[in-house]
Structure formats: C-alpha cells, structure tokens
Amino acid sequence: MVMTAKGLRARCAWEMSRGPRGFADCSWLHQAFLDVPREHFVPDRVWWPAPGDDGRYALIDRNVRPRAWLKAVYLPGVALITQIDDGTVAPTAPAVGAFTSSISSPGVVVELLRHLAPEPGESVLEVGTGTGYTTALLAHRTGAASVTTMEIDPHLANRARDRLRALGTTPGFIVGDGEEGHADGGPYDRIVSTASVRRIPPAWLRQLKPGGVLVAPLDSPYGHDLLVRLVADGRGGATGTAVARVEFMRVRGQRAPRPYAELGWSGEPGAAAWEDLRVTAGQAGQCITHAVVEHT
Template identity: 45%
Template sequence: MIDRAATEASLDGLASRLMDLGALTSDWLPSYRAVPRELFVPDLMWPGEAVGTGQQDAADRNEDPDAWHEAVYSDVSLTTQWDDGRHSGKGKGKTPTCSNSQPQMVFSMLAALDVQEGNRVLEVGTGTGWNAALLSERVGSANVTTIEVDPENAMDARRRIEAAGYSPCMVIGDGAEGHSDGAPYDRILITAAVHHIPSELIRQLRPGGVLVAPYGTTYGGGAVVRLTKQENGTALGPFVGSSAFMKLRQHRVPRQHVSEYLGGVPWPADGVKSVTKVSPEAVGDWLPMFVIGLQTVGVFPWAENYKDGSYTLWLRDQRVSSWATVDYVPGSETFEVYQAGLRELWTEVSAAYSWWASNDRPDFQRLGLTVDPESGLHMPWMNSSEYPLPIVG
C-alpha cells in the first residue's frame, strides 16, 4: 500500500534536486507529480551506486521497503532485468537489459523532445512504462505510441501504465522499424542507445518534427542527439549532453576475442613496432572516446590491466582485419605500439584524438549529426553541418 505522505515528501525532494540540475523544467513538473516513479518500479530491482544499498545490490520491496523507497526517489538508474530475462534471483546478472532510467536523464531528454499540445509521439523502448505514462499525461494517451521488443517487459509495462490510468497504443515489436500505422509523428523518443539512427524512424517523422536519442559510438562514449527533420527528408541537429544507456537490442555489436585477430600466433605476432607520445590515458575518457568514435569506423578498445598500475590498450576492428596494442606505464612520456592488419588502428585513433585536442577540445554541445535516411549516411560535424568532422581510416 502506498504511503501518500512519504511519497509526497519523496516527490518534492527529488523534484527539487532535478530542478536545481536544470533537468526537470516547470512545464514537466505537473506530469512528474501526476506519475510517481514508484508506480513503474518492480518489487525487485538493482539501484545504482549513489544509493546506500551499494552498486547494483538488489533492493527488495518486500524485505526492506525503506531501502527500496530510497532507491526509487534517488537520482539513479534502476536495473529491472538482466540478460534479456534469462537471469533470476537477487544476484547480479551479466548484462543489464532493462531499467527505469535515471530521472535526471529522463527529464533532460523529455525537455529536449520539446513536446507541444496535440503532438503525436512515438517512444521506442517502453521499458518499465514510466516514460510512456509521463508522455500520456502531457499530451494525452491517444497521442502516444510506445513499442517494446521484449514481450515480458511489454506485458509488465502495460499492467503498470493501465493501473496508473493511461491507455497509449502499446506495441510489441522491433523498435527500429517504428510503427507505421501511427505515422507521421511529431516527436520520436528512443530510450536505448543506438549506434545509428534507424532510417525508418526518420521516415515516420513529420518534416519539422524532432527525434531525441542516446547515440553511442563503437569506440565508446555516448551523447543525446536532438535531430530535426528537414523538408528534404534528412535529419540534423546537435548533441545536447553526455549519456550512458543500455543498447537497443538490435544495435548490440558482437566482438571477437583477441585470439581471433592473432590467428593463434603469440603476441606480438606480425605486429609492427613503433613509439607514440599520445598516452592511452588520453584516449580513455568519455568525451574523447566519443569524438574518436565519431571519426573512426568499427574500432573498439579493451584494456588488459596489470597489478603494478600499467596496462595494455588493445584496439580491434569489427571486421577482424586489424589490431593494435599500446603499452601504458605510469610516468612514461612515450609508449610502445604494435600494429598489424589492413588498418593502422592506433594511427587512426591517435589522429582522431589529435584533431579533437587541436580544435580546443569541443564539448558535446559543439558537435552535431546529419542523417540521410535514404543513403544511411551519418555525418558528424562541429559547430555547423557545413563543417563535417574528418573521418580517419
């Protein structure tokens, strides 16, 4: 049974924090209050680090309702499913595959979506149903369509949404395909990370309409992009801030083990040795990783750590054609490199980093993206779509 007094106090406290952060805007405050987060969180979930229960320790409402309630009204993501539902019990699974997203991110993305009265909205990734209910409160259930690929998650979300008094169109299917029966949409919100914007979603967006999505690169990093559809059918717009989301199920990228690249030969195999002044530490932060990912094609890193604080940065490509290693030793000014294959991956990565560093290290908000749904071309740019980023490799 819901303790209304406790809920009101928790709602006020979280609202105050979110408004101080600039995430929760005054136009979304009535919807926030009308749709309490706790209605969309299962009894068993795994809260993030900022909560007293610890990083990814289970919070069980039936065993410790106070800890559960504290987690719900903390500004953290709440994992609600592991390993596409194959995991059971209170222990952590291998990969989180559904969550009730961090409130700061939820309302920042809703603010970027800029919904207006009467807008038709498509949400890709129903999850626990909180976003769909918030949108239904704001623009009316008849104007909201939400699609979820996981049947069990979709069923649970439907139950929660209907219990809260809303009735949007709820679809089970591939979110990348959208829902053409409800098109065209004025707004599209993707609530899982994508490594490209699905062309079909842009086609289902009305000219002048807005699409907001967490955009991740193969190399790493991620940011929320806000695209506006142009009369010529393309969509373009800026990145509006950092993000870290679970990937849309269809956008997960399988990665081969390093042994596949070495062909059974011990490292360094046929690698060509060189030395670099660019530290592996420099290319490992979220923002430069994102910029590197925008400029490279199919390159991803992996660190092999050692007890003395040193490590080897491995670079691989999705085509299993090339690899590179860079050895990091604390205090060193130069670093040993080996590269092999069709591409010189470290040369590409360090060139992309050097471009970013030599251009005053632009933040997310100075970067943007243009997408052509017909060709599938994604063109990143800085400051204006007239100034595309150089693509290396």
C-alpha cells in the same frame, strides 16, 4: 522521519530543480513529474546499478526493505535495473550480467523530455517502453491517445501495459523492434528513444513530419553516449546537435561494436568538444562532424 512516496517525489523534484539536469523553465514537466507516481512502475525487486565489493549487483527487495526501495526509486541520478541478460537472470538474488532494461533515472528522463518538448495533442513515438514510466510522463503532456510506445521484450511490454492501464493511461502499444518504428501510426511530431543506437535508424527519419523532432542517445567515441536532438527535413533526413552526455542501454540490434569511421564519425574525438558536434542523418547513413567555430 518516515517519508511518503509523495514527499520523496517532491524532494527529488526539488533536488533536480537545483541541478543542471533539472526542469529549467519547463513547468509542464515539473508538474508531470509531481503527478506521476514513479514507484507505481518500479518492480518490487530491482538491482542496484553499481557492483558491490563482491562484484555483484545487489538486489533491493521492496518486501524486505520497503524504505530503502522507495528511497532508491526517488534518487535523482539513479537508474534501477529491472532486467539482466534479457531476462535470463531471475530477480531473486544479487547478480552479475549485462543490463538489458531499467527504469531510467529521474534526471535522465527529465532531460530527455525537456529536449523533446512535446506539445499537447502532438503525436509521439517512444522506442523502449521499459517500465512504462517515461510513457506515463509523455501521456500526461500530450494525452495518451497521442502516444505510441514500442518495446521489443514481450514480458516487459505486458507488464508496462498493465501498470499504465491501472492508472487509466492507454497509449498505443507495439511489441516489436523499435528500430523499424511504426509507420502505420505516423508520421509523428516527435520520436524519442530510451535505448541508444550506434546508427540512427532510417525508419525514424522517414516517420517524422517535416520539422518533427527526434531525441535519441547515440553511441560516441567520447566514452559515453550523447543525447542528440535532430529536426526532420521532410525528405527522410534530419540535422541537429548533441545536447547532453548520457548513458543508455543499446537497442538489441545494435549491441555489437562497429568502427566509428563506419558510423559517420569524422576527425579525432579529442580534437573538439562534443558540444560543437553537428549531426546529419539520412536514409544512406549519418555524418557527425565538428561545427566550424568562427573566431572574431
């Protein structure tokens, strides 16, 4: 049976509704997922994210294998790789190298936006536009005029802007370092990053309204990133918890590893579950501790 993009999208939504990374009670997100054509944002040639037997990432070319390409676009747990080594590797053949951009998997995007929980008309800053797909889902919820998106790579930014514009979606677009945020457009009700950080950039905390929400992937000593959700105190700080385990590409300026002790992590990571972490971030740094669990 030949499945259309719409049919595959509906099936993907249905599969996600059954899993832990689903829509939960988030009906606006479910509707946005069904309405936004994910395939519109995916380049014709992408790399599969796991290496083959030869150690290289296979290329999926829409013009050569249109059905395989479309099926891959709608796999709930698969992020397709759109850039390797900052664009120095041409998408013409299987490749090796470091992933530097992707279209995030449907499951992860849904998780991110479910925790962000933007309301219609709320101002949102997105860091890491990538293909523009997450931007389109955000704009579906809040209205494009309420969204500002930042991408450090000019080539990716231009492509995403064109793809969004082709659907009539025109958010604010900044080509630049998202770690600096965009003060001129703030303060924001919500900030979301689709690139992970080792240290939460102080600018994000300054640019949130009091009570504003930050959702971002944070590197952790647990062997994976943690999605953190923090609420701003209006004085340049924010507190919250880790809400999910995720895996993201690092923001460009924070690729180099640093000792966790320098990044505010205290205690042995194995000593407690990541679900029990308490995250406090401010202008002087961050502090990640295990919440005291009260036993009665």
